[in-house]
Amino acid sequence: MAYLEISDNSLTGFEQPPVFIAWVQLVILDLTYNRLEGQLSIPPASTEEYQISNNKLSGEISPFFCNLSSLRLLDLSNNLLTGKLPQCFENFRNTLRVLNMSNNQFHGSIPQMCANGSNVRMIDLSHNQFQGRLPQMLANCMMLQVLNLGNNRFSDVFPSCFTGKLPSEFFKNLNAMRVKDAELESLDLSNNKLSGQIPPQLAQLTFLEVFEVSHNHLTGPIPQMNQLSTFDVGSYEGNLGLCGNPLPRKCESSVPPSGLEEEQISKSTLEFHWMTVVPGYDSLGVVTEVVFYSSSQWLLCGKFELCLFGSESPLCHNDDSIALLEFKNSFIIDKLLLEILLHIPEFNPGEENRDCCSWDGVACDTYTGCVVALDLSSSFLHGSINSTSTFFNFKGLTLLIMISTSLKSLLQWGLRIASRVFMLDLSSSFLHGSINSTSTLFNLSQLQRLNLADNDFNFSHIPSAMGHLSRLTYLNLSHSSFYGQVPFEISGLSNLSFPDLSYNDLELKSPNLSRLVRNLINLKQLHLTYVGVSSTVPSFLANFSSLTSLLLSDCGLQGEFPNGIFQLPNLQVLNLRNNPRLSGYLPEFHSNSSFEVLLLHNTSFSRKIPSSIENLHFLLQLDFGACRFSGLVPSSLRKLTRLTSLDLSGNNFEGQIPSFIQNLTNVTYLSLQDNELSGTLYFDMFLGLKNLESLLLGRNKLSILVQTSNMNATVPRFRSLDLASCNLTEFPYFLRYQDRLEWLVLHGNKIHGQIPKWIWNLSIQTMANVDVSDNYLTGFEQTPVFIAWVHLISLDHSCNKLKGQLPIPPPSTIEYHVSNNKLSGQISPFFCNLSSLLVLDLSNNQLTGKLPKCLENFRNTLLVLNMSNNHFRGSIPQMCANGSNVRMIDLSHNQFQGSLPQMLANCMTLEVLNLGNNRFNDVFPSWLGTLPNLRLLILRSNNLHGVIRELSYPGFFSLHVFDLSNNSFAGKLSSEFLKNLEAMRFKDPANSSYLVANFSFDVKAVTWSNEFAYSITITNKGMVMLYEKVQEVFAVIDLSSNRFEGSIPESLGILQGLHVLNLSNNILTGKIPSTLGNITELESLDLSNNKLSGQIPQQLAQLTFLSVFKVAHNHLTGPIPQLNQLSTFDVSSYEGNNGLCGNPLPKKCESSVPPSGFEDEQDAESALEFYWITIVPAYVSGLVIGVVIGQIYATKKHDWFVKTFGQWKQKRRRRKMQRFPWRY
Template sequence: MAALSLYLLLSWVFLLSLFRTRFAEVLCHEDESSALMEFKRSFRINTTYGGRCIYPKVHSWSLDESGDCCSWGGVKCNEATGRVIALDLSSSCLSGTMSPNTTLFRLVYLESLNLAFNNFNNSPIPYGFSNLSRLQYLNLSVSDFSGEIPHDISQLSELISVDLSYNEDEPLHLPNMGDFVHNLTGLKKLDLSFVYLSSPLPSILANFSSLTLLGLSNCGLNGEFPVSIFQLPNLEVLYAEHNPNLSGFFPKSHWDSPLKSLYLSFTNFSGEIPTSIGNLSHLTELGLINNNLQGQIPVSFANLTQLSVLWLSSNNLSSDTLEWVVNLTKLTDLRISDNRLSGGLPSSFENLKQLEILELSHNDLHGDIPNTLWNLKNLQRLLLDSLNLNGTLDANDLFKLRSLESLYLSYNNISFAKTLINATSSKLFSNATSSKLFSLHLDSCSLTEFPQFIGYLSNLVELELSHNKIRGTIPRWIWNNSRESLNHIDLSDNLLTGFENNQTNLHLLNLSYLDISSNLLETILPIPPPLIVVYNISNNFLFREIPTSICQVSSLAVLDLSNNNLNGKIPSCLGSIGPLTLLNLARNKFHGMIPRFYPNRCTWKMIDLRENRLRGIVPRSLGNCQMLEYLNLGDNQINDTFPFWLSKLAYLKVIVLQSNKFHGPIEGHLSQLNFTSLHILDLSNNNFNGKLPSKLLENCHAMKVINGQDKLAYMSIYQSIGSSVSFYSVEMTYAMTLMNKGTERKYEKISTTLIAIDLSRNKFEGFIPELIGNLKSLRMLNLSHNFLAGNIPPSLANLTMLESLDLSQNNLVGEIPQQLASLTFLEVFDISHNQLSGPIPRGTQFDTFGSSSFAMNEGLCGSPLPNKCTNGDNTPPPPSSSKVDREEECLFNLDWKIMLAGAGVGFLVGVMLGNLIIDKKSRWFLHSSKRMAKGWNR
């Protein structure tokens, strides 16, 4: 019996080994290995593709002696059948276009496919996934697919996980998400972040009870977020941030779910955060930045003891205490800036031992900074700016924060104790010089002197001390230890008078941003550091010339030296600085010609040379600056004709040539025009003549569209600037002097809604063209002090946004069009010193204008003038525009009556009377011509 048992056991072992041997022989099927090899050959390996390439798994693929594809990298087979069931080629350095007939669809036994983190060159996701009916896991994220998501993916009813997220260059789009997910009821993970949905979320998602992760970030979602999704029984991760048109609110009660991560920042959620949020005991991450949330922050947040990330910034939340924060001992990132928090800072900060980021800026917090704050050894970023904090800080406390990198204390009323840090106090000195602090913001802190500790920081990159009351010279010790690291310095709006020992060479070799504007600097122009990108030293008392050495700064993009006492000629070598985009030399004493320094590939967007002593002509080379948006040459001595070649500059928004010696006609020279973007045209106080430039005005297309913008914004130029250390944007606002509402006004900022034309104080003649009525967004129109004749065109009533209209000091005749009474925004109206007649319109804005608006027009009558109209002020005026016109109309009415009567008694009588009327009209025309000529010669 024992022998028989041994025999059966040996037989079983033999059969098992035979089975395994047989299985090994059929592990890989030829059709699948062939499909995989064809797939490999359709791509190249690109190991340089930024951050995505980890290891090219397909390198191990080869049809060697065995051709066993189941042993290839990223390939997994079923042990029983040898069929390929999983393919993971994530981060495999694949680069190329995915074929519409990809051989992957021949792997019909696939259960898992992962092609994430490759580069498929924005090719569409191929149609044919319905062949992979067993597929459960699909990951095509971060692989540069584009186009519409194939609908046949929705037929894969076995799918458990779908990740199509973060194909950002040309995002995927899904026209109907409801149809797509309808059959995928077993999903546990669905990530469509950065897929363009542009639709409301389907309510069917609330039935996906197995769902553990839902990713919908940056999808263009609109409509209301189904509140029931928050209460899915297995949902752990929900991302839906950066959908600004997605509205929603939180469950008001009975909110209890296994949520661990919830990110809804930059959406349009509103209402209150319910107290029941304290029931989410598993929550570790909560991001609600930039919503419309309001009401009290529930103290039940103290129950969320697993929280490591809490973002509530930029809402309308209030709380009179932050004591609940100190219970959240696992917090690493706390951001509650831009809310309505009140009260003092918690005294028990030391409980938050793991805290790395603390942002409480822009709230109504007040009082002193508690000493316990300096015990947060892991703190890297501390933002306490724009609060109501006060008191004196000891720099030694700052150095206790060994990990601190960014400190924002701006817009508080604080000062720093004078603490001597030297080599004799070795520990203190060591703490100071080894500090990791690289970003220090102390602007608007009422500082009267430079804090001493700045000179000991050896890693400082950004230094912001603007809008303080710091007096005297700029000491060289403030960058003693950070000379090589400093990249950004802002000392603007202080009371600084110069540099220590008059040494204007700063020797800051890596500095890219320097702003010392709006001080009391009385010195020559400091030599800009060699890598400077933004150089602003405007609004000071600099004198002498601009040294030509400035042209050696090949990285310079923004140069603002306006409002100084600089003189001499503008260096022509400025044109050799390739990156230069914004140039402001206004309000100095520069003389001579405007140099022809603009290269063929000019990238300039702003040129402001107003209020200098420049003469000569406008260099035609300016026409090379195709990106130019703002050109201000006002208040100089330029003697030239109109630079009609400016019409080639399609982005030009502002042209100011006022108060120069420009001359000659404009209309005759302009043929092909392209002033499509023009907002402001100021040619006032020159010697232009001829007709008003109708062709120019006809092509001002931006003036024809009314801007419906609600929020106040200012015209400016944004320039994104990068350096070896940082990347930031610079904004320079438009500035100019305009005649607004009868008064010369200096604008440091100009609203984006200001559309203005000023052609005053020239020698234009002829009629006001009717087409001006097409410029419907005009706010200011000044045609005064010219030789314009004829009637005021009724089409001006189409300028419904008009606030100021000045037609004074011309030779206009006829009546004031009654239609102008409909201009309800009109604040200033001046038609004085013309030859107008008839009644002044009544009602609306016209009842607010004083007599000076209508002075020196002998034929005008009615309020507010003393002379009354013969037919009464309240009598509706005749439809014509002058007394002479009324006479003509009467005659024409008589002419028609006689002609009709002539049909009964004879055609000849009518003809004779008609000739008499024509003769009278001829005599009136000659009389009027003489009268108008006398007016022109005044």
């Protein structure tokens, strides 16, 4: 069930009231206009529109309403609902469009529903018992069109209560009301102290339906003309001096007052304009998205005002009127918001209203009556425009606005509209496809402003014909899925002052950035965010004195940034974020600087911050995070008292946190984390920052002391708090009073004991991320069966000493980390509700039982599953299907049994599969070779058996780690199989990174990014080693402790990227292949406990990185080569070979001259040639190291290897978020 409407019936209640509505795919539910009684049912999280107004429902709104993350429309008006509005309504700010809670019994304050980016259009909370002050957050509702807070108990200054004189200047700003006053439908002047007579001119208001002048001091006769003669006693009562119909008091003269002469009427009307409406204007007024109502005539239901104002306007042309009606009737109008909720009447013009110039969204020329402007924005139109549409008949059109329409064929048929159009706004109009250079769009020769933002042009190219629009001053193509090179022709638009090409897949190579902007001499704003510039910033930009905004974040900029740009007198916004190859330093700032926003995050700017930064008096946002600045935090920052956001994180600042921070009272976001700041810091410093919402101090060298007494009255209400590695020994006392925290990070401290029970009641409606990992927590004061944070995204309790059952997180959870604890028991079936889960890490605990079958349901979301080192048993659920996104599965060190599940062959994105140390009984899973991204395959220590045969198809070509050790495989090693391992053929690249699962997700319009480092346990250097991180180039083959037989394939020599090769404890025979000397990256070679014969090849001396070499317990003969690394190993590497002689063995060789080790003269000649031609450089390098450093090299080698490829002690993952939702 997706849609249900049973409104306007006589339903009285529910046979069995559903607490939760079970339709999991429900989108729209409409139960309005019934007589329903009882509690408010809770719809599923998929619900977008919930209408249940005009019933008799009672009770409070459940906190489970907080889960309605897709809600666009909520109408609970006209019921008997009580209580407070849940604080979680703040979370709907990015989805909710309409909220109507009027005519109930709600009380308390209004949640903070508006923030930057809020999309709410209507808020009606009238006729309730809300109290306190009007929330100033409403000023952030930039899309708000209707606000009704009437009939409550608010106590505040304007606009809640009016006292004193109401200045006429106030009315002058109400542009949207500047319409013909004759269209006034409602005039209420009652309950004042007005005196004098009722002007006869009011009889001109022929549309007047409501007229109230009661309870004033009016005198004289009531005009008996037009509408004024139709109102009843209630409109006039309470005026002792009034007389005439409909009042019982008769006037002394029976002659009704006549209207004034035409000239006097005109004069009085003009006065009336000033007194009650607004004077007309002779210019074009454009106001979009302002009102839902103005008159009874509607061109398009719910259209907003766009009017040409004048005291006298001619009727529109009949052709234009007919064309508009035909155009309107050719589309479907989505009336859900406009008719059902707001009860807007459908436009149905009669003969009396053929003047299309009076219709909403239409503007006409003052003299000719031709339609010159159309505003169809947010008109909820759906459909297509065909080539014969009357839309193309408006010859006088100069302005067209179509924001948020869905006219799919508009650009397909071309804009065959009048060439006089100077402004065209088609943003957010669901346009898709490509724009051809032949489109008639490019015939609009007068076009000055073009906005095509927020559409989908299907990654097509920007047409070069854009250069034909030579008069363009404004061009916005942002967020529109354009692709490829920015056309050179745009650089020829010399009038262009505002180009915005941001958030596409564009690049600037030819022309490059320099050539693009060189001719744009009128440039005021340049927005190229996410455009692939990949070049330096031209220094001549410092000459563009009119530049006010320069947005070049995420552009791949490089080289040194021109200092002169910082000194442009009008530059207000500079955003260079996320250009790590862009370097530079800050110049001296002039006192006339206009900077309001300065963002350099994640660039390579360095040196110290100059003291002249104090001259940026207007600065609001300063972000120098993740740069290379050093020194002390400059004291000159104390003068930037307007700052609302200060980010100095991820630099090399040292010393103490300066005390002047407490004087930046406007700061809402403060980040000093990841520096070298030190000393003891008293948390009291921040108590005076009442506006502070985000405080990030983690990972410095600080010791923070927090007052343990009652601090609830003074501590700021945080939304994000990072006190990681701050030497805390207990949970800060003030946390228990925080009611809107979203981000809490306390990892790496010394917090001990149990997790207090009050933690679970902390910010229940808002908490999104909690990290208390790497502490000394031992358990729970009160174990929560269900974690109550309804919007939790990430929970990390790993690396503690927690005991007890596994707490069940809410369905919203995306990451759940509880590894390295002592948790026990089974996994609850309630884990099946975690439908958003990306990462589940329960490794290194004492969990038991079988894995729930419902893990199969995570196949489309789960990226990382780590259940290793527990006591799980049974079989593995069918977690992979077509479309599965899982990248890592680690079920090692458990008690799983049976066959290897072939469903794993469907995990096409799988990179790591570790099923080692279980009880699987099967043959080699050759079907895994089809997985294109499989890098790590570990099946060690099971009961696997059989022969590994040659593949009939190319497979395993991405494999870096191949571990089949401690099984029962038999037969010969397949040379052809080994040739498939293409990823092992390549040596270390210059800048190798670690193998991780990178992922990001959007929550509340915020992008969260994180990574999960892959870890492995393998046998290396004779020891079982845990690698918490694995470099991408780390290549391992471990086939040890099986029953392989026959010779070692020569083809192993082509795997030149191998670092570890372990073939020990098999039944291999024959000679050691000399081709192993080609694997020059090899660091560990173990061939021990086989039946190998012959001599040790001299070519193995080429392995200058070798730190482990074992050939013990074979049948080798001859002298041990005394070259390079081979001469540094002890007896244990060679023992058990009766025929071997030479150091370090006690058995000496008969001849003091070491043999060449080659079997015949031909082999010696070719090998020697190979040795001298291709190996000498490596040999010389190795020899120099060996001679100069001697034994130090051998002893240090192990440490270097561990640092490079792994470590004994676990390093913690650190998650990061691109931007906090409250940050900018």
